[in-house]
Amino acid sequence: MNVVSRGFHGRRERVTPDLPPGQYLTRNFPVLQAGPTPRVDLDTWQFTISNEAGAKYSWSWRELLALPSEKPTVDIHCVTRWSKLGTTWQGVSLDTLFENVETAADFALVRSYGGYTTNMPLEDLLDGRAWIAYKYDGEDLSGSHGGPARLLVPHLYFWKSAKWVTGIDLLNEEEPGFWEQLGYHSYGDPWREQRYSND
Ligand SMILES: Nc1nc2c(c(=O)[nH]1)N[C@H]1C(S)=C(S)[C@@H](COP(=O)(O)O)O[C@H]1N2
Numbered sequence: 030m031n032v033v034s035r036g037f038h039g040r041r042e043r044v045t046p047d048l049p050p051g052q053y054l055t056r057n058f059p060v061l062q063a064g065p066t067p068r069v070d071l072d073t074w075q076f077t078i079s080n081e082a083g084a085k086y087s088w089s090w091r092e093l094l095a096l097p098s099e100k101p102t103v104d105i106h107c108v109t110r111w112s113k114l115g116t117t118w119q120g121v122s123l124d125t126l127f128e129n130v131e132t133a134a135d136f137a138l139v140r141s142y143g144g145y146t147t148n149m150p151l152e153d154l155l156d157g158r159a160w161i162a163y164k165y166d167g168e169d170l171s172g173s174h175g176g177p178a179r180l181l182v183p184h185l186y187f188w189k190s191a192k193w194v195t196g197i198d199l200l201n202e203e204e205p206g207f208w209e210q211l212g213y214h215s216y217g218d219p220w221r222e223q224r225y226s227n228d
């Protein structure tokens with residue numbers, strides 16, 4: 030007989046070990062955004078990394094597509110509690126974009142067309158953990174999911190994965206982004222349930 034019941038521990042076991050605490054699985058792909066979908070023209074599209082000294086490193090759309098790409102399959106976790114497992118993307122690793130960037134900065138502020146921002150430590154964008162993604166599920170990334178290109182940084186809550194991304198500012202001091210200024214956690218690790226600033 031199993032004398033130690035599940036209830037004895039006072040918490041429910043998670044259905045799947047891939048699901049962070051407080052999350053539920055969805056098979057849909059919800060659209061979440063603070064404002065309207067911006068119109069982004071590929072002829073003028075630019076992605077710019079600005080370092081702490083003000084030097085700028087920019088790529089046009091054509092230059093981005095010419096870089097070697099990867100096809101990550103990752104789990105994504107929204108702070109509103111939905112998670113989607115095994116999503117498939119294509120994009121350029123931030124390691125590739127940072128190859129020739131000179132910086133000693135510790136922090137990044139990611140910028141989007143439309144004015145959205147989000148912050149994270151620079152190291153979270155490196156070591157194979159973040160991409161500028163332009164395809165989802167084998168198709169060009171739709172505008173509603175951040176196309177033509179979005180940041181994909183799946184080990185943090187999905188608000189960090191800025192849609193319609195246009196650049197990254199490298200900073201010596203942490204600067205909170207859009208949701209972080211409104212009380213969301215500055216780091217946002219779903220496994221540690223860092224939803225709000227005091228979590
Ligand atoms: N530019 C921009 N990026 C954004 C947002 C936004 O409002 N604007 N919302 C964030 C939030 S809260 C989430 S959960 C995801 C949602 O991405 P999806 O609409 O593709 O599911 O985008 C993130 N990136």
Ligand SMILES: [Mo]
Nearest residue numbers: 061107108188
């Ligand atoms: Mo979100």
